[in-house]
Amino acid sequence: EQTCIIIGASHAAAQLAPSLRQQGWEGRIIVIGDEPYAPYHRPPLSKAFLSGEKDVDGLLIRPAAIYEKNNIEFKLGARVEHIDRAHKTVTLQSGEVLNYDKLALCTGSRVRKVTLPGTDLSGVHYLRDIGDVEGIKQHVAEGKKAVIVGGGYIGLETASVLNKLGMDVTVLEMAPRVLARVTAPELSEFYTRVHTDEGVTIKTGIAVSGLEGNGHVEKVLCADGSHFDADLVVIGVGIIPNVELAEAAGLEVDNGIIVDEFARTSDPDIVAAGDVSNHPNKYYNRRLRLESVPNATDQAKSAAASICGKDVEYNSLPWFWSDQYDLKLQIAGLSQGYDQVVIRGDRNSRSFAAFYLQEGKLISADCVNRPQEFMISKRLIAEQIPVDAEKLADESIAPKELLT
Ligand code: FAD
Numbered sequence: 215e216q217t218c219i220i221i222g223a224s225h226a227a228a229q230l231a232p233s234l235r236q237q238g239w240e241g242r243i244i245v246i247g248d249e250p251y252a253p254y255h256r257p258p259l260s261k262a263f264l265s266g267e268k269d270v271d272g273l274l275i276r277p278a279a280i281y282e283k284n285n286i287e288f289k290l291g292a293r294v295e296h297i298d299r300a301h302k303t304v305t306l307q308s309g310e311v312l313n314y315d316k317l318a319l320c321t322g323s324r325v326r327k328v329t330l331p332g333t334d335l336s337g338v339h340y341l342r343d344i345g346d347v348e349g350i351k352q353h354v355a356e357g358k359k360a361v362i363v364g365g366g367y368i369g370l371e372t373a374s375v376l377n378k379l380g381m382d383v384t385v386l387e388m389a390p391r392v393l394a395r396v397t398a399p400e401l402s403e404f405y406t407r408v409h410t411d412e413g414v415t416i417k418t419g420i421a422v423s424g425l426e427g428n429g430h431v432e433k434v435l436c437a438d439g440s441h442f443d444a445d446l447v448v449i450g451v452g453i454i455p456n457v458e459l460a461e462a463a464g465l466e467v468d469n470g471i472i473v474d475e476f477a478r479t480s481d482p483d484i485v486a487a488g489d490v491s492n493h494p495n496k497y498y499n500r501r502l503r504l505e506s507v508p509n510a511t512d513q514a515k516s517a518a519a520s521i522c523g524k525d526v527e528y529n530s531l532p533w534f535w536s537d538q539y540d541l542k543l544q545i546a547g548l549s550q551g552y553d554q555v556v557i558r559g560d561r562n563s564r565s566f567a568a569f570y571l572q573e574g575k576l577i578s579a580d581c582v583n584r585p586q587e588f589m590i591s592k593r594l595i596a597e598q599i600p601v602d603a604e605k606l607a608d609e610s611i612a613p614k615e616l617l618t
Pocket of ligand 1: 227259
């Protein structure tokens with residue numbers, strides 16, 4: 215009997231394993247994950263799980279019955295330490311050696327750690343997994359002070375939840391604006407205003423130089439000499455793909471594991487999917503390493519097909535979302551390289567869309583509480599339908615008429 219091993223009990227794995235059965239894989243499927251949980255939704259960690267609206271059971275991507283029905287085996291709390299491609303084995307931390315015929319690398323990413331004095335104080339946390347949030351929750355208390363280091367989506371989502379939970383929240387961002395890496399100044403301004411109106415303090419262009427306290431964190435120190443009192447510090451300054459296993463095994467790695475449009479690595483028996491993969495994208499004519507659930511899920515379908523000897527191309531338009539307060543942001547495509555921004559609706563309200571054009575073509579859209587514009591934008595971008603900036607901005611034209 216053949217064996218497919220999936221490393222990482224991740225978003226990608228939760229799709230890949232059942233997809234293997236759908237594609238006709240009859241052999242064993244073993245998912246090995248170093249966390250103690252079956253695959254769970256990570257986005258709610260900085261949203262409904264932090265706020266307490268969801269518990270651990272509510273995070274699970276699939277009920278246990280689905281895995282049982284598909285005869286998918288799990289080894290949880292188990293870390294793969296080594297891949298031997300010549301002998302087709304993986305070695306676990308426990309010393310156990312498992313044989314594979316096909317291997318899927320779904321190792322995702324981990325938080326980027328900062329090297330500052332005081333990060334080992336109690337009350338200082340990163341945010342990537344269930345354990346992190348459980349740690350953060352112990353320090354959530356009304357009237358206490360939280361400092362968020364990093365004004366990306368995760369930092370801002372965390373700020374909005376901690377604010378709702380009654381904490382006094384400050385966000386410290388090194389760049390001149392929040393969300394600088396992912397979006398246009400218009401959106402950064404919008405979110406800065408919303409957070410400020412809600413009572414969150416946002417400081418930009420400020421570098422944290424250390425944390426101070428006596429066992430527990432008390433102060434965040436900054437390079438300009440300023441400091442902020444803190445009972446809780448959450449650091450969210452980006453992630454690093456978990457490529458080390460692949461690299462040590464001699465697979466091609468360059469900002470992620472290099473795969474083709476079928477999620478195949480440079481080894482014909484090994485695929486990779488999710489945050490860890492660097493893959494070609496036809497819409498943008500370049501290689502991408504994306505950090506999103508739709509990317510992990512869709513790419514896993516191609517990976518499953520490849521393992522079964524079929525060609526199912528992965529070529530989805532990237533999309534993302536972020537929830538803060540009552541605002542649902544949905545992002546279609548990638549805005550990098552835009553030369554024109556068109557706003558539809560009022561940026562001072564809580565519902566508008568920002569369209570990003572490059573040489574007259576729509577390449578991306580940020581839609582705040584605008585689900586219709588989001589759906590339409592996905593099609594306008596994917597099908598490269600010509601757009602007219604004036605019409606995009608004109609609210610008297612219904613969103614679906616923009617398609618014609
Ligand atoms: P991951 O989810 O990273 O899982 C990889 C797993 O593999 C981990 O459990 C890891 O511990 C394990 N692993 C790694 N190495 C080994 C090994 N050697 N042996 C065994 N196990 C191993 N995306 C969105 O689209 N929308 C959002 O709103 C959003 N919000 C987010 C909020 C937060 C707080 C976080 C942390 C992420 C958010 N994301 C969001 C990003 C999204 O969660 C990731 O893109 C997604 O989890 C990637 O899935 P993955 O399958 O690549 O791997």
